[in-house]
Amino acid sequence: MIIPRHSTKELILKHDAGVMEIRQEPFSKLRLMYFQNGSTSNENSVELRIILDEGADLNCFFGMLGGMASRLVVETRLEGIGSRVRQRTLYFGNGEQSFIMISNTVLSGRETSAEIESKGILAGSSQARFDGNIHIQQTAKQSKGRLDEHTLLLSPHAKMNAIPGLKIDTNDVKATHAASMTRVDDEQLFYAESRGIEEHEAVRLIAEGFLAGLYKDMPFMENMHQLIQEKIWQL
Template sequence: MVITSINDAVKNNPELIKKALEASNSKEDKFTALNNAAFNSGIFIHIPRNLILEKPIHIVSCLSDDGISTIARNVIFADESSKATIVQELYSSKAEKQQAYLELLNTNVAPNAQLDVTTLQMMDQSTVNFSTRRTDLGQDAKINWYSGLFGSMLSRYKIEYFLNGTGASANDSEVIFGNNEQSFDIQTNVNHESPSTEGRVVEKSILRNKSKSLFKGMIRIKEKATKSNSFLSGRSILLDKDAKSDAIPGLEIFTNDVKATHSASVAQIDEEQIFYLKTRCLSKEEAERTIVEGFLEPLSRKMSYQVRAWIAYLIESKWDSRELTINTDEELAKFVEIEETRYNEDSEIEQHYKYR
């Protein structure tokens, strides 16, 4: 297995780097052009054929204290029949001068390989975060990508999945929690290039104060991609009257014998639900938290217990205006223990007797 800087990878793995560079067309997007031309950092990960990693790979990135922005060129290759979990953490310290984290990430999942990727963006709200991502999947390849976007003043994510091989599968889950005047612009596209491919994109936003989000999604099923199945959803819950959200899902179907659907909703928090919970001795804030937890519950079921614990911990941290971090302290361990038993009835019974 290879985990190295992008500069060393250019010298030692030129063929794979060339393949990633060729997959990114600088003419399509000005941010892609900027990253290809001026990247000053980056990570290269190569998971060899048939290698199954039991422990996750953690990528921790933090903007420097000198005020210089980061332009990152990240590349991930999972060779045939490999399996790995990658966790990406993005941080920044509070700075007087505005900084930016600009990322261009290419992921290639070879036939019969599987990747589970979690991105947790926890940067200070004085920063800007632009990310352009492309994932190519071969025959029977699978990727599960979980994103938790909590930080930065402005976040712009453009995410593309290309299901190039028969039986390829992409599952994308995105959680956004905005407050103050944060702005999130998310575009997620799933391109079905081959038959019997599956795509699932679910985005959920929780917005407080004057924060806002825009979700744009597109399912494209090409002429050869018969028997494909795809789903796209963008939903937002507004906790304050000044919060705003828009969702623009779309479908482009060029063949028959497929299943494709999309949905979108934006709504204020239900005052009747608040009233009902308050009659059950909850405060307004506790009632809002309960409603938010229920809002995220269907999405949480698709995540591992560790990812659910991270998301829950970060939401509570942001709600209480604490520092955003996923350091494995005792408080986070409590969330992990809860999520381990949430959907396991036998464990729940064991926990009951444990604390009696």
């Protein structure tokens, strides 16, 4: 698929999207959304390869909520000068669900910028792997990369494997990453309980708050919120 020069496009993908290749021509804007909300007995796999030309702007959001075993591969190449990507991934696992998410972002153009963020909740015996990598090549002078991976673990049977990798081949750049894995904080629980909120309810509130920041400025926020609410009520 080609996103023509100077155009703006919105794209919503379903879990049967398969393998897709997209080229964003100079100064095109793409807002891409993908929802994996299929039945929890499905296996599915989506692979996206996106190339950005000069000044292209990509804002993408991946919601990984359904499916039994889901795989998401996103490969973004920022080849054009000043191209930029903001990529957000949200995952929410319960029961026996498993997610494998692989995100490779390669910056080769000058003054490019990549902001890659993932946030997820794992409950029940669910498990997830987020293998993120930002590669800033020698030609990508004055580029910026940020990689954030945060997980809230709600059950002692959930498993998380996070690999936030950076490969930096030159010095005139800025690259950071941060990762955290936490459970519901005892203090937060205590605070909620002292306000008369039961533990179960408090966990739901905290879970909701943990994810909310990730999608609050997206246009489809209402739908996303509803899907997350459904998952939260299953806790």
